[in-house]
Amino acid sequence: MRLLIFLISTISAVNCARVLGFFYFPSISHQFVYQSIMKEMSLRGHDVTFVTPNPLNDPSLVNLTEIDVSVAYESFRKYDLSNFGRSSHSVFTIARIMNSFSEEVIKVEMGQKSVQELLQKPNDAFDLILIEPHTPFFFGLQRKFDAPLIAVSSLNVYSYYHHLTGNPTHPVLYPDFLSGKSGRLTTMMEKLDSTFVNIMWMLLSDLVVFPRAELLANKYFGDKGSPIKEIIKNTSLWMLNVNPIFSCGRPNVPNVIEYFNIHLDRTESFSKDLQEVLDNSKEGVVYFSLGTNVRFDHVQGDIKKTILEALGDLPYTVICKWESDRAEGQPKNVHLRKWVSQQAILAHPNVKVFVTQGGLQSSEEAISNAVPLVVIPFLSDQPLNAKILTSKGMAETISPKDLNRTILTETIMKVAKDEKYRNKAKELRDIFLDQPQSGIHNVIWWCEYVIRHKGAKHLRSPAADIPLYEYFMLDVLAVVLIALYLVFKVTKTIIRILMLFLRTTLPTTSEKKKTN
Structure with a gap:
């Protein structure tokens, strides 16, 4: 019996994973979602490290180690977000404010002693990393800890992330969620504006946001390893909080999972x-x-x-x-x-x-x-x-x-x-x-799936590696147009030769008839 108990305990230990969840954004509405995931991972027996500005402080969760970064709320209070949207700000202003806020929060949180101690752990300290992707900086955690990475968002993500993952980013069918538009766009002004937003996110990300995130990642995680953009493209899984009421019907690639209704099982009461x-x-x-x-x-x-x-x-x-x-x-x-x-x-x-x-x-x-x-x-x-x-x-x-x-x-x-x-x-x-399984069970199943299959690289879409000219088949279109042009030129040349031949032969034939 003792031997049997020992064997069962060993099997249980083998199935447990070391999970790091770094969710930086100082907003309790966001953190409710991440708290639910980290709590359930702990209850499943995984050894969970949870970096959050809103710790659960639940002593019954014996497998959960929390790192409190609530000091980030001091930075949050400095920013006026009461009118933060396309109706009052340009894409450039939104990107600037988001970048400035994120960088300030990053510096505050990464400067905490407990976070610095976390970064002193060895590279193989974790089997899975979960991050909040609203700033690309935290993708750099994979440089420090060589483990599969899952991006978990408490809402949708902007269009360029979808593009880098290989997801469809058609601006008319799937407008960027910050554009304030949904569904198929019908007016020309809406189409132009949505296209403009997509292009601007792409340019601002590549020219400003990613380079700045790269500098910060080099500072805190070291400069060895893949660039931030490549880590984003190779992310094992994207889990986005998109429910069927708000869904735009985007046909997601295999490593983009939509979840919802995972924070609604909290036991709450009032006075x-x-x-x-x-x-x-x-x-x-x-x-x-x-x-x-x-x-x-x-x-x-x-x-x-x-x-x-x-x-x-x-x-x-x-x-x-x-x-x-x-x-x-x-x-x-x-x-x-x-x-x-x-x-x-x-x-x-x-x-x-x-x-x-x-x-x-x-x-x-x-x-x-x-x-x-x-x-x-x-x-x-x-x-x-x-x-x-x-x-x-x-x-x-x-x-x-x-x-x-x-x-x-x-x-x-x-x-x-x-x-x-x-x-x-x-x-x-x-x-x-009406869903086949609870939202939290769906999320946990996919997290454990990535652990079991060591990053689940087989889910990655080949569309993530295709340059834009190939994605839109511009090379094929160019070949077809060149071929049509050559056919046109050859045909035109043949017709001109035939016309010239006919012009030289017709007078000769007429002269012969006159002679006869």
Whole structure:
């Protein structure tokens, strides 16, 4: 029996892998996704090292070592992201702000003693590396730790990453997610703008972003090994948080996996007083939250007063995520909280409308609970999410620049009273939840698949290695055009010779006839 137990323990140890997850972005909505993955990997018995600005701090996860880089939030607070999108910024400005922010966060996080100690580990310290790909710098971790690398994004990724992976990047069919467009584009202006965005991402990446990331990677990971761009092209797997409601129907190559609904199984509850507020609000509840990335101190104008006045005009109880628990001029029907358990609130049957910024995680939580939305999109993918949710019939959108007391009140009332929004939300919920396996099990299975097959290089698409002129078959087109041109020239020459021959022979024939 002792021998049997020993053998079983040995087999279990062999199946465990050493996993490094480095997820740098200081935003709890992003980190909810990564926390779910790292927690599940730990529960599966893997030895997990998790670098994050939002540690789980769960002592029951004995296989999980967390490196706290929450100091990155100090950098995050310096940046105004309340209006960060194509509606107010050019592609160049967006790239500059993203690059500047990422580089500052990188320097802060990499300067932490615990991270420096991590980098002192030997090259074979890990069997798998998971990173957040929003900045190319972290792909350089593969130089330091020679292990298969998986890029895990809490949303989609921009078009040039898709191109380097070999995924279709047709600007008319699959616009860049930061362009604010979705589906097949029909107008010429939309097509031109989408093409411009794709080309600009490509040029800015190759000329600015990648070279700067290369310099930082050389500093922290050493300059031995493949360039950042080559590591990106050879990434074992890309896992993108794209759900069927927001999907553009892109035919992904084998090493691009779409996942969704992995952070919604968190056990959340709220305080007793908030429970009483929800239970006693028989007329209905409006939940208001602009998420964690939009702060009122960065929103232009007297927006706080406008929002509070509009919410006070409602005949419903309002639970509002705010910067403080009290505010000047706070209406009696409005309950302010610095932090709330959003999933728990949205699951309550008295909630009639969710006023949101339209972030992907908030949108998924609303869909899974069939709660109709009023979306006020500010940054990143939020305008695109708002457009999709509105087109699907479960939401109404208010542009931040058009936001005023009357519009906000009337839009909330419209969504709250018209049952078509909730009915559509229920339809989308049924689509969203109908999948063959849970989102987290899908992600973990693919992670372990890459471990089992030592990088799973067989999934890599040959399209990742094709230069643009071959991808668009310009060489074939050139050969065909040259061939057609040669055929045309030869045919033209033959016809001219025949015409010349006929001209010289016809007079001779005529003269013979006259003589006869």
